[in-house]
Amino acid sequence: LLTHFIYFCCQEQGDIIVWSSTDGITWIEATSTAFVGSPARYDHTSVVYDGKLWVIGGTTGGGTGLNDVWYSTDGITWTKATSNAAFSARYDHTSIVYDDKMWVIGGTADSTRLRDVWYSTDGITWTQATSNAAFSARYGHTSLVFKNKMWVIGGYSGSYINDLWHSADGITWIQATSNAAFSGRNNHTSLVYDDKMWVLGGYDSGQKDDVWWSE
Numbered sequence: 001l002l003t004h005f006i007y008f009c010c011q012e013q014g015d016i017i018v019w020s021s022t023d024g025i026t027w028i029e030a031t032s033t034a035f036v037g038s039p040a041r042y043d044h045t046s047v048v049y050d051g052k053l054w055v056i057g058g059t060t061g062g063g064t065g066l067n068d069v070w071y072s073t074d075g076i077t078w079t080k081a082t083s084n085a086a087f088s089a090r091y092d093h094t095s096i097v098y099d100d101k102m103w104v105i106g107g108t109a110d111s112t113r114l115r116d117v118w119y120s121t122d123g124i125t126w127t128q129a130t131s132n133a134a135f136s137a138r139y140g141h142t143s144l145v146f147k148n149k150m151w152v153i154g155g156y157s158g159s160y161i162n163d164l165w166h167s168a169d170g171i172t173w174i175q176a177t178s179n180a181a182f183s184g185r186n187n188h189t190s191l192v193y194d195d196k197m198w199v200l201g202g203y204d205s206g207q208k209d210d211v212w213w214s215e
Contacts, residue, residue, distance in 0.1 A: 016040050018075045030075035038080070041066060045095035049102050054081075054123060056104060058091050063111050065089035069123045081123035090114060092139035098150050103170060105143050105152060106133075113137035113157060117170045129170035135163065140186025146197050151176075153190050153199060160184035160204045182212045 016034040021027045035055075044058025044066070052071040055078075059065050067089040069081040093107025093114070101119040104126070108114065115137040117129040141155025149166040152173070162184040164176040180199075188202025196213040 018072075020075055031078075034072075034078045035070055035080075036078075038068060038070075038083075039066070041091075043091035045093060045104070047095050047097050047102055049097045049123075054095075054102065056095050056102075057085075057087075057089065057093060057107070063108075065091050065107075065109050069120075071123060085118075085120075086126040086128070087116065087118045088114070094141060094143035094152070096143045096145055096150060098145050098170075103129075103143075103150065105150075106135075106138050106141060106155070108139040113139055117167075119170060130173075133165075133167075134173040134175070135165045136161070138186075140203075142188060142190035142199070144190050144192055144197065146192050151190075151197065153197075154180075154182075154185050154188060154202070156186040160186060180212075180214075182210065183208070 017032050018030040018034050019027045020030050039060045041058035041060055045056045047054050052073050053075060055070045057066050067085045067087055068083045069085055070078045071081055072078045087104055088109040090107035090109045094105045096103050101121055104118045106114045115133045115135060116131045117133055118126045119129055120126045135152055136157040138155035138157040142153045144151050149168050152165045154162050162180040162182055163178045164180055165173045166176055167173045182199055183204045185202035185204040189200045191198050196215050199212045201208045
C-alpha cells in the first residue's frame, strides 16, 4: 500500500496528524494521535524505507530539536525505533534514501547550523559518514538522489545560498556549482522528474513561486 498512498505528518493543536490520499484530492485521516508519549513537532523529515514510513527528528519550537526516529507500516500505528539517535537533536535537516540506507544531512541543533552526514540501515544505529562535509553548514536546504548520487541544494548558511553539491558515498562532497541560476533560498522543495532535478519556490527574503530544472 505504501506505493499507492501519500502520507504526511503535521503539528495541529498539540497533536500529530497523519493523512493519506490515492489521488491528491480526497484525503483520509489515518490517525490524529501518532507518536504516543512523544511531543508534536514540525521541521522533521519523512522517508519511505524498508517497506515502512519513517519520521526523523524535528522541533517542538523554541529552538529545541529532537533526535528520535519512528516508523509505521500503515500510517496508523507508529513504533519508536530510538528515542536518542547518535546524531544531535535537530530540525530543518534533510533525509533521503540512498544505497539501501537512510541518510540525515545538516540542519539546526540548538541554533547552530550543521554540516554533518549520518546513515542507518535500521533507524536504530546511526553511523557518521562525516562530521564536516565540504559544503557550508546550513539548514532549510533540500536533498535528493539523482544519477546515482546524493545532492544538496541551497539553504541558509548565514545568507541565502544557491550552490549544489553531490556525493556518491556521503563522505566526499563535490561542488557542482557555487552559483546556480536561481536565487539563493531556503525552505524550497526539490524533486526528480522526467530525468531532471527540479527546484520549486522557497524563500530568499521574499516568498518565491518560480520553478527551475536541470539535467
